[in-house]
Amino acid sequence: MFIKIILPLLFLFLCGSFVFGQNSEPGGTVRGVVKLAQSGKPVQNAVMTVAELKKSVSTDENGAFEIRDIPFGKYQIIAHLDRVPDAVKTVEVSANGATANVDFELNLSTVSEQVTVTATGNAEAIDKSYQPVTSVGALELAQRNPLSIGEALEYQTGVAKRSFGPASGRPVIRGFDGDRVLVLQDGLRVGGIASQSADEVEPVDVLSLDRVEIVKGPATLLYGSNAIGGVVNGISTNDVYQKGLSGYLTTFGGTNNYQAGASGGFKFGYKNFLFFGSGGGQKANDYRTPLGTVLNSYARSGNANGGAGYFARKGWLTFDYTYDWRRYGIPVEPDEFDFEYLRMRRHAFQIKGGLRELDSFIESGDFAVSYNDYVNREFEFESDENVTEFESLATNKNLNYRANFNHRRSGKFSGTFGFSGFTRDYESTGEEAPAPRTKQNSFAFYGLERVDFERIGFQFGGRVEQNGYKPEGNFRDRNFVGFSGGAGLRVPLWTGGSLVANYQHSFRAPALEELYNNGPHPGILVFDIGNENLKPEQGDGVDFSLRHSTDRVRFNAGVFYYRINNFVYTAFTGRIDEESNLPIIEYAQSNSRYFGGEASVEAKAVKNLWLSGKVDYVRAELTESNKPLPRIPPFRAVLGLDYRYQNFSLRPELILAAKQNRVFDNETTTAGYAVFNVNASYTVISGRTAHIFSVNAYNLNNKLYRNHLSFLKEIAPEIGRGVRFNYALRF
Numbered sequence: 119m120f121i122k123i124i125l126p127l128l129f130l131f132l133c134g135s136f137v138f139g140q141n142s143e144p145g146g147t148v149r150g151v152v153k154l155a156q157s158g159k160p161v162q163n164a165v166m167t168v169a170e171l172k173k174s175v176s177t178d179e180n181g182a183f184e185i186r187d188i189p190f191g192k193y194q195i196i197a198h199l200d201r202v203p204d205a206v207k208t209v210e211v212s213a214n215g216a217t218a219n220v221d222f223e224l225n226l227s228t229v230s231e232q233v234t235v236t237a238t239g240n241a242e243a244i245d246k247s248y249q250p251v252t253s254v255g256a257l258e259l260a261q262r263n264p265l266s267i268g269e270a271l272e273y274q275t276g277v278a279k280r281s282f283g284p285a286s287g288r289p290v291i292r293g294f295d296g297d298r299v300l301v302l303q304d305g306l307r308v309g310g311i312a313s314q315s316a317d318e319v320e321p322v323d324v325l326s327l328d329r330v331e332i333v334k335g336p337a338t339l340l341y342g343s344n345a346i347g348g349v350v351n352g353i354s355t356n357d358v359y360q361k362g363l364s365g366y367l368t369t370f371g372g373t374n375n376y377q378a379g380a381s382g383g384f385k386f387g388y389k390n391f392l393f394f395g396s397g398g399g400q401k402a403n404d405y406r407t408p409l410g411t412v413l414n415s416y417a418r419s420g421n422a423n424g425g426a427g428y429f430a431r432k433g434w435l436t437f438d439y440t441y442d443w444r445r446y447g448i449p450v451e452p453d454e455f456d457f458e459y460l461r462m463r464r465h466a467f468q469i470k471g472g473l474r475e476l477d478s479f480i481e482s483g484d485f486a487v488s489y490n491d492y493v494n495r496e497f498e499f500e501s502d503e504n505v506t507e508f509e510s511l512a513t514n515k516n517l518n519y520r521a522n523f524n525h526r527r528s529g530k531f532s533g534t535f536g537f538s539g540f541t542r543d544y545e546s547t548g549e550e551a552p553a554p555r556t557k558q559n560s561f562a563f564y565g566l567e568r569v570d571f572e573r574i575g576f577q578f579g580g581r582v583e584q585n586g587y588k589p590e591g592n593f594r595d596r597n598f599v600g601f602s603g604g605a606g607l608r609v610p611l612w613t614g615g616s617l618v619a620n621y622q623h624s625f626r627a628p629a630l631e632e633l634y635n636n637g638p639h640p641g642i643l644v645f646d647i648g649n650e651n652l653k654p655e656q657g658d659g660v661d662f663s664l665r666h667s668t669d670r671v672r673f674n675a676g677v678f679y680y681r682i683n684n685f686v687y688t689a690f691t692g693r694i695d696e697e698s699n700l701p702i703i704e705y706a707q708s709n710s711r712y713f714g715g716e717a718s719v720e721a722k723a724v725k726n727l728w729l730s731g732k733v734d735y736v737r738a739e740l741t742e743s744n745k746p747l748p749r750i751p752p753f754r755a756v757l758g759l760d761y762r763y764q765n766f767s768l769r770p771e772l773i774l775a776a777k778q779n780r781v782f783d784n785e786t787t788t789a790g791y792a793v794f795n796v797n798a799s800y801t802v803i804s805g806r807t808a809h810i811f812s813v814n815a816y817n818l819n820n821k822l823y824r825n826h827l828s829f830l831k832e833i834a835p836e837i838g839r840g841v842r843f844n845y846a847l848r849f
Contacts, residue, residue: 124833131542143608147210148218149184152177152197153603155223157803158766159317161199163360164224169194169206169241170532171523172474172482176311176361189211190214194243196233197497200385201256201328201366201848204233225847226801226808227257228768236305236331236351238566239340239522240579241533245743248577248606248620250334250676250716259810260368261797261844264324265377265417267301272775275718275732276334278751280827282316282641282836284405285417285446290643290827291334291751293712293736294347297629298511303352304329307540309464309490309516313344314631315641316829318494318512321442321464325368325423327352330473334716335661335678336622339581342538342562343626346682357393357436359429359471361387366532367847368398371472374840377653383423384844394438395424401483404447407835408822414457415834425468435471442445449834456785458509458640462494478526485521492516496550506569510548517541533567533579544630552637556589556630562642577606577710585627589634594650596633600625614668624657624682624846625841632686633703638698643829644688649705656684659712675717683709687740687747690783691798701784712738720760727762730771737780749780749827752790765801770794778826788831810846 124259146170152161160181169173170193177183188211196204202224209218238248244251252274255570263269268287272279291299297313297818300322314317324330325842330352337345365384371377379400386393400422425438437720443463452456472484494515496537498505502529518539539561566579580603604622611617631639635648661678689706714736719727733755738747758771799812820839824831 134275135524145189145214146216146218146381147184147186148188148193148195148209148211148220148222149182149515150195150222152181152183152222153378154803154808155225156808157228157799159803161224163199163362163364163808164222165198165358165360167198167241168245169196170527172240173461174711180407186726190216194246194705195222196241196243198274198355198358199224200358200364201259202226203255203329206232207241214646226803226810227762227802228801229306232600234331234333235350235353236302236333236337238301239305240524245607245616245665248608248618250661250663250674251338252331252332253330253332254332256366259324259330259809259845260370260846261799261814261842263377263842264370264379264400265419267320267322267324267330270324270452271330271332271350273287273732273735273754273756274332276734276736277332278754278827279825280316280749280829281825282570283415283417283446283449283827283836284315284402285415286319287311287322288316289332289350290341290749290751291332291348291350292714292716292734293738293747295749295827297344297632298347298626299339300341300345300348301350301352304357304468304470304486305351305355305520306486306488307340307490309466309514311492311494311512311514311544314629315639317448317460317641319444319446319460319462321444321462321492322352323381323398323423323442324352325379325400326354326383328355329353335620336602336604336624336657336659336680338583338622338624338626339351339564339566339579339604342560342581342583343585343600343602343624344408346624346626346655356385356425356438357394357427357434357472359387359392359427359434360385363849365609365849368844370400370842372402372842374837374838375400375402375512377842378453380526387660388431390429392427392429392436395422397422401439405837406798406836409835410452411835412449413452413454415449416460417444417446419444419446429753432475433471433473435469437467439468440468441467442466449830454499457499457501459499459830460494462492465491480523480525483521485519487519487644488517490514490516490518493813495829496548508548510546510550512546512551513544522802527544528597530571531567532570532680533565534562535565535592537561537563537586540842549639550640552635552639553631553648554589554591554593554634556587556588556634558630559584560585561843570596573610575608577604577718581602583625585628586631587630593634596628596650598627598654600627600654600656610664618663619667620661622657622659622661623665624655624659626655626657628686628705630655638695640698641701643690643700645698645700645704645774647686647704652686652705652707653684655682655686670722672717675715676712677715679713680711681741682710684713685740686763686830703710708743709741710738711741726761726763728762730756730758730760732756746780746782748779748785750780752778752788752826765803767797767799769797771797777821786822786832788826791821792819793821793823794818807847807849810844810848812846814842814844816840818843
């Protein structure tokens, strides 16, 4: 299967390199200089890209760049430097032969990212995206808790954390969880099974990422039915060429749970070749709350990645390998004698390539193929007898592939079309193995088109997707085919301001465990019984947002409403399984609705002081009974200041959450809370090297509080007072 997919894609890459090698007609020129905001020094090897043309150059030793042969029109110019927030500016080339000048400042601080590639598959400014997107850069990720991707992203606007302990935190977007939120790395599945079970972990190394992008709301058009609630995409930069040696080192240590770790990586570009690698590890002991230590909440992890690439003027090809391992405990009651822990490992292989600046109908394109071999073993340690027993084994072998093609702009039309798919071989054995061995396959083709007028923009597209399941044993094969589509409108209102409206029709095939599970499922604290006759979910939603982005104020506020027919949920039967002592649930279907709003603002109050705020709320329920859906985040707000003086930054913040009393069956009310944090950082720049020292003091009021989305909130409240120290080196 792997050979059948990769050979045609390689053939297309090689043929394109030879056939489409002609030069385009001469046009205008964009030139400028890139400097660091903290020092005013020029930035060498920053990658400057014309987003609409997929055309890139690098800055020289003086920070200067020049991009030639630009047809007349308006363009987004993106300045990128690894592990530094991207910057974007709009420039207009008035006529062929004209020169447009634009200079950039890159900021070595936790400023908001301005660029996304996840929303459309191509780089664009976040404020130009039709869907709501949040992007979190490497500097901010390192200063948050990097133990899991859920921990690192908690309290981003519209993003909450589902957990079964700190090591297994997973993002929840606008109340959507599990199989409705897709976690990717570089646009591809990572092979984990955390969507199925809350005690599993997403095998994503947060510290090695350049940034994480969060697309909020249905993203099924590009990413498939598992993205009906949104997408979390970890972005690395191994497919971005940089001449010479560059790299990073991040180390950290904390007081509460004696968390410590380090991550480092390098890129070395020589002629047309790029070599890269990264690796690291971290550990955290049992954490403490105002009530005492949460037993068995420890975590250990390590990872390594390496690869190489070839970069021609009009094409590129890379290969890399990743190894990830983790060991973590499931928190228990203080008087418990039996301690469960999980040991996970993943091997991942990936080939990526692309063509650009082609003189044909298809002006650029890219492809990727990855293979994941994921294994998670669960054990129980009986401390009173000093005996460790094996409980279950889960394996997931996953092959992913995709190819995107960007067609040449025709008048006001531009767009992308392509295909993607995956195969999956899932098997679970042992006492806690509710599902049969199942093979899954999926294939889809899609298109996304944009129409840009002088004062208004449109986006529309569609996707046809097939999902098939073949379980072993006396189970029914299922095959689902569905359509997802959407349309968006962006209207400029004033300088820097715009109104964006979206409509999305989404399709989701039922998940494997919803169809075939029949046994104890401790990862969600139930004995679940699947339903082989489930229908696919069909959703319709609208999203309206008001945006403003200038040098002094960045503001984004929006409201959304989604209605999902045939919504799959866990229906409690009122019975208890005698052997596992878990409540028995059945997967049932009804109609549901999600509606809510969110807003974020960053405003420069005086010369060195910025004010910031975030707020979000979602209400979700079954429409026929008005019964609230489970584990929906409460109303939340984050209020903060950012004082910046030269290379120093001080950022106090107050996190607020309201009481959540809208609860589902077998769910309890969660009290509201207020938590106070302070972050501070100082940057030292020497030549081409930057040193960033930071301190994160969290829960300074030592508040006892619980996460409503935690399956173990009663026995494992959130972490108490602590301090985390961080050092980051970039060269």
